[in-house]
Amino acid sequence: MRTAYTADQIRAAEHVLMARLPEGSLMRRAASGLATVSAALLPMVYGSRVLLLVGSGDNGGDALYAGMLLARRGARVEAILAGTRTHEAGLEAFRLAGGRVVGPEAVDRADLSFVDLVLDGLVGIGVTGALREPYAGLVRAVNAAPVPVVAVDVPSGVDASTGRVPGTAIEAQVTVTMGAYKAGLLVDPGAAHAGVVELVDIGLGPYLPDPDVVVLTPEDVAELLPRPSNESDKYRRGVLGVAAGSVQYTGAAVLTVGGALRAGAGMVRYAGQSAPVGQVRAHWPEAVITELDRPSIGEVGRVQAWVLGPGLGTDDWAHELARSVLASDVPVLIDADALTLVARDRSLLRRTAPVLITPHAGELARLTRADRDQIEAARLEHAHRAATELGVTVLLKGSTTVVAEQHRPARVNRTGTSWLATGGTGDVLSGVAGALLAQGLGCYEAGSCGAYLHGLAGRIAAHGAPLTAADVVAEIPSAIRTVRGEPRSTT
Ligand SMILES: NC(=O)C1=CN([C@@H]2O[C@H](COP(=O)(O)OP(=O)(O)OC[C@H]3O[C@@H](n4cnc5c(N)ncnc54)[C@H](O)[C@@H]3O)[C@@H](O)[C@H]2O)[C@@H](O)CC1
Numbered sequence: 224m225r226t227a228y229t230a231d232q233i234r235a236a237e238h239v240l241m242a243r244l245p246e247g248s249l250m251r252r253a254a255s256g257l258a259t260v261s262a263a264l265l266p267m268v269y270g271s272r273v274l275l276l277v278g279s280g281d282n283g284g285d286a287l288y289a290g291m292l293l294a295r296r297g298a299r300v301e302a303i304l305a306g307t308r309t310h311e312a313g314l315e316a317f318r319l320a321g322g323r324v325v326g327p328e329a330v331d332r333a334d335l336s337f338v339d340l341v342l343d344g345l346v347g348i349g350v351t352g353a354l355r356e357p358y359a360g361l362v363r364a365v366n367a368a369p370v371p372v373v374a375v376d377v378p379s380g381v382d383a384s385t386g387r388v389p390g391t392a393i394e395a396q397v398t399v400t401m402g403a404y405k406a407g408l409l410v411d412p413g414a415a416h417a418g419v420v421e422l423v424d425i426g427l428g429p430y431l432p433d434p435d436v437v438v439l440t441p442e443d444v445a446e447l448l449p450r451p452s453n454e455s456d457k458y459r460r461g462v463l464g465v466a467a468g469s470v471q472y473t474g475a476a477v478l479t480v481g482g483a484l485r486a487g488a489g490m491v492r493y494a495g496q497s498a499p500v501g502q503v504r505a506h507w508p509e510a511v512i513t514e515l516d517r518p519s520i521g522e523v524g525r526v527q528a529w530v531l532g533p534g535l536g537t538d539d540w541a542h543e544l545a546r547s548v549l550a551s552d553v554p555v556l557i558d559a560d561a562l563t564l565v566a567r568d569r570s571l572l573r574r575t576a577p578v579l580i581t582p583h584a585g586e587l588a589r590l591t592r593a594d595r596d597q598i599e600a601a602r603l604e605h606a607h608r609a610a611t612e613l614g615v616t617v618l619l620k621g622s623t624t625v626v627a628e629q630h631r632p633a634r635v636n637r638t639g640t641s642w643l644a645t646g647g648t649g650d651v652l653s654g655v656a657g658a659l660l661a662q663g664l665g666c667y668e669a670g671s672c673g674a675y676l677h678g679l680a681g682r683i684a685a686h687g688a689p690l691t692a693a694d695v696v697a698e699i700p701s702a703i704r705t706v707r708g709e710p711r712s713t714t
Pocket residue numbers: 237241249250253254278279280281282283285306345346347348349350351352353354355356358375376377401425
């Protein structure tokens with residue numbers, strides 16, 4: 224499990240560690256890691272040109288000490304001192320090693336074309352709000368130039384705790400982060416600015432509290448995924464009910480059922496009207512089907528969980544069917560049209576069995592009456608707030624998927640690909656996560672493992688080219704084999 228923390232958590236841990244060490248030793252450790260990563264990005268350190276952007280705080284200090292180490296190895300290192308102050312000891316050490324201070328005009332396009340690497344040490348976990356001048360102008364100039372950038376600790380302009388980017392922010396190829404991952408490096412929009420994140424161990428580990436954010440590894444997912452045993456039968460493995468699809472949206476039913484079957488449900492019971500029933504029957508003879516003549520699941524038979532909503536419509540029939548599903552005593556995953564129904568009628572959420580909702584930012588905006596852009600800018604905060612306010616587990620979809628539940632670290636998933644931004648892939652995710660719920664995983668585990676597998680299946684299906692939602696369904700078994708470390712094909 225990869226764990227990540229807020230700026231305050233990091234600061235508190237650093238404080239304790241620093242009190243036990245001689246002054247400056249943490250910064251020396253940080254700078255040494257930074258110089259090592261930077262050197263590896265240069266074809267040859269000796270003779271290469273490195274430009275440091277140095278801000279007024281310790282982030283600038285890290286950059287200066289790393290610049291000192293590179294200068295000692297023969298690099299031509301220059302520093303723009305952008306702050307009103309500069310880390311004094313760092314600057315002295317930098318100068319003694321042969322580093323030169325230059326004016327801000329060094330970021331002119333012509334000058335940058337001679338630079339092999341920029342180290343961004345303007346601001347780290349100490350940032351507040353949007354980057355101010357002259358930092359913002361320097362960052363714009365560097366972003367516009369074709370020069371690789373290593374961000375020190377956090378890309379300047381990214382909020383380390385939340386991943387918010389309230390103004391300009393550096394676009395780094397690599398971010399060398401000190402002591403522990405910052406949550407904002409793992410969540411968009413911040414993550415998109417960070418590039419590859421390299422962690423430098425400065426000995427902070429024992430002093431860190433419970434994490435704010437967690438990222439699952441393939442090993443974590445493999446351990447959490449249910450696996451049939453000798454005693455298993457289709458009922459014991461988990462039966463999922465699917466209430467999805469309508470006359471207008473028959474495909475949603477097919478995709479949800481497909482996602483569920485491929486993700487290992489022992490059985491899928493599909494309940495719907497005649498049009499989607501015909502389609503589901505044609506595509507998935509494995510599904511057990513109840514054609515509904517009234518909006519009730521009374522005749523459907525026992526299930527261990529429900530998926531409610533993809534393509535269901537929002538008319539009175541759909542509303543009644545939603546009420547019937549939510550009146551059951553098993554976990555329910557609520558998606559798509561059913562989220563619109565819940566936004567209109569919150570009383571639908573009054574139940575004791577668990578609820579997992581799987582909105583994209585627009586759907587969450589409707590549910591919580593927040594602004595869509597604000598949700599996308601601060602995904603962690605909004606997912607957590609919705610989980611607390613609604614008393615449910617929230618899986619917020621998008622380029623970074625966030626799974627939030629009250630009193631637990633947010634689980635962040637980035638296995639996906641932007642090729643997944645196509646109609647119907649969300650229905651597949653509902654089927655996958657629903658199947659995991661039916662197999663006995665809690666909402667938090669089913670949501671985070673479902674997002675992981677769905678994203679990975681999308682990546683395998685896309686392979687650098689457009690995909691369809693049906694392709695994602697087909698690759699779910701490959702994704703499961705991949706996390707289990709089994710060969711993808713036995714042929
Ligand atoms: N404390 C330590 O011993 C260690 C600190 N480390 C480094 O120290 C950094 C934190 O240092 P600081 O606490 O000094 O904070 P920073 O260096 O991150 O930033 C603080 C400075 O930035 C300015 N600033 C804040 N927001 C700004 C904005 N929007 N526009 C322009 N200027 C802004 C502030 O006025 C302040 O001078 C970490 O990110 C890391 O790089 C590492 O060396 C590890 C050890």
